[in-house]
Amino acid sequence: MTDFTMAPDTVALARRVRDFVIDKIIPFEKDPRLTQHGPTDGLRDELVALARAEGLLTPQAPVALGGMGFDHATQAAVFEAAGWSTLGPVAMNCAAPDEGNMYLLGRIARPDQVEQFLRPMVAGDRRSVFAMTEPGGAGSDPSQLQTTAVFNGNDYEISGLKWLITGANGARTWIIMARVPENPHGPSGPTLFLCEGDTPGIHIERVMDSMDRNYVEGHAVVRFEGLRLGPTQVLGEVGSALRYAQMRLAPARLTHCMRWLGAAARAQHIALEHARVRTAFGKPLVEHQGVNFMLADNEIAMHQCRLAIRHTAWLLDQDVRARHESSIVKAFVSEELFKVADRCVQILGGIGVTGETVVEMIFRDMRGFRLYDGPTEVHKFAIATQLLRTGTAFAEPT
Numbered sequence: 115m116t117d118f119t120m121a122p123d124t125v126a127l128a129r130r131v132r133d134f135v136i137d138k139i140i141p142f143e144k145d146p147r148l149t150q151h152g153p154t155d156g157l158r159d160e161l162v163a164l165a166r167a168e169g170l171l172t173p174q175a176p177v178a179l180g181g182m183g184f185d186h187a188t189q190a191a192v193f194e195a196a197g198w199s200t201l202g203p204v205a206m207n208c209a210a211p212d213e214g215n216m217y218l219l220g221r222i223a224r225p226d227q228v229e230q231f232l233r234p235m236v237a238g239d240r241r242s243v244f245a246m247t248e249p250g251g252a253g254s255d256p257s258q259l260q261t262t263a264v265f266n267g268n269d270y271e272i273s274g275l276k277w278l279i280t281g282a283n284g285a286r287t288w289i290i291m292a293r294v295p296e297n298p299h300g301p302s303g304p305t306l307f308l309c310e311g312d313t314p315g316i317h318i319e320r321v322m323d324s325m326d327r328n329y330v331e332g333h334a335v336v337r338f339e340g341l342r343l344g345p346t347q348v349l350g351e352v353g354s355a356l357r358y359a360q361m362r363l364a365p366a367r368l369t370h371c372m373r374w375l376g377a378a379a380r381a382q383h384i385a386l387e388h389a390r391v392r393t394a395f396g397k398p399l400v401e402h403q404g405v406n407f408m409l410a411d412n413e414i415a416m417h418q419c420r421l422a423i424r425h426t427a428w429l430l431d432q433d434v435r436a437r438h439e440s441s442i443v444k445a446f447v448s449e450e451l452f453k454v455a456d457r458c459v460q461i462l463g464g465i466g467v468t469g470e471t472v473v474e475m476i477f478r479d480m481r482g483f484r485l486y487d488g489p490t491e492v493h494k495f496a497i498a499t500q501l502l503r504t505g506t507a508f509a510e511p512t
């Protein structure tokens with residue numbers, strides 16, 4: 115039997131999160147520290163302090179590390195409620211890339227690495243980066259990785275150029291993907307390294323101008339030159355970076371879907387309120403079928419997204435890898451929610467493209483969602499490959 119009941123505790127928690135976001139976080143959406151390069155660290159610190167005071171910090175991390183320890187199903191409700199403002203996940207320390215990085219570190223970091231890097235992240239005291247994408251190398255296809263980590267028997271010298279590195283400016287926990295070339299001293303292959311952000315040899319060249327501004331400190335171009343890391347700064351095993359990236363991505367894709375569903379629901383709420391009061395041709399917009407069909411299409415899309423998210427969350431909670439399911443849900447939800455945001459802009463008319471409402475920011479912020487953690491086409495490619503190979507797009511029985 116399929117049971118869609120949500121536990122009363124979860125419903126109450128989601129309501130508490132939504133109230134917190136409305137009362138305490140939304141007022142900061144007009145704060146000048148929400149810049150074209152995202153919220154500044156100063157704004158983030160203030161928001162995190164508010165969530166901490168409310169007992170709502172880091173809902174996804176294990177209780178043993180200081181988090182709230184929620185499973186993926188509960189996270190679905192909590193993250194959606196947090197996403198009502200794009201600043202909500204920042205406040206609650208469950209925004210990208212930190213949320214995915216915390217998940218990965220929780221799975222593969224050594225105990226000493228957990229204490230140095232992960233525990234302070236769970237406490238909201240430091241941010242992190244995941245540095246993979248390169249101008250001419252790793253992107254949709256991470257196997258094109260160009261950054262090298264040459265091992266001389268004592269340490270690794272890391273050289274390369276990365277871009278689109280979210281939150282690089284000011285982040286203290288760095289996860290860097292680099293290729294260890296064949297060498298006589300040990301194993302080789304794509305490898306993750308874990309180090310402090312102030313390690314000499316990490317050069318932030320510039321923060322890129324982008325159409326979104328929901329990620330703390332924006333997205334940077336980063337050069338690694340003269341960066342020397344010891345063998346103890348390898349994260350996990352040498353040669354396993356691509357496997358770890360996949361391990362990180364299945365849940366990370368899903369949490370993006372959860373947060374953006376909350377943002378889409380906010381846009382819909384604003385569009386609906388506008389359509390009730392704004393009149394055209396003798397009646398409120400909402401009484402024009404062309405408008406209320408758009409609102410209905412939004413409800414239909416968001417309902418499908420919510421169900422798809424919950425299904426994959428349920429799989430993850432049973433320790434299923436859900437790699438293909440998370441591809442399906444990410445491709446579907448990112449495309450559908452962007453259409454929802456677009457219809458909300460349309461219903462608002464001219465003000466939809468202005469800063470009079472937050473819908474304009476949601477629309478722009480959401481655009482990147484169709485690209486990061488796998489562009490839609492790459493997910494479709496993976497889904498089709500799985501389908502052709504096994505006769506089903508699903509890895510697990512549905």
Ligand SMILES: Cc1cc2nc3c(=O)[nH]c(=O)nc-3n(C[C@H](O)[C@H](O)[C@H](O)COP(=O)(O)OP(=O)(O)OC[C@H]3O[C@@H](n4cnc5c(N)ncnc54)[C@H](O)[C@@H]3O)c2cc1C
Pocket residue numbers: 211243244245246247248252253254255277278279280281326333482485486487488489491492495
């Ligand atoms: C807002 C934002 C934040 C990001 N943050 C980070 C970060 O913190 N760290 C990090 O390392 N990276 C980050 N990225 C980079 C992101 O992971 C890459 O943009 C993504 O992996 C795509 O790589 P690419 O940009 O190099 O595009 P490319 O690999 O050049 O692909 C371009 C386009 O080609 C098409 N394409 C590619 N492969 C296929 C295929 N198999 N079939 C059909 N079409 C295909 C797709 O349409 C794709 O959009 C971020 C990106 C954005 C937009």
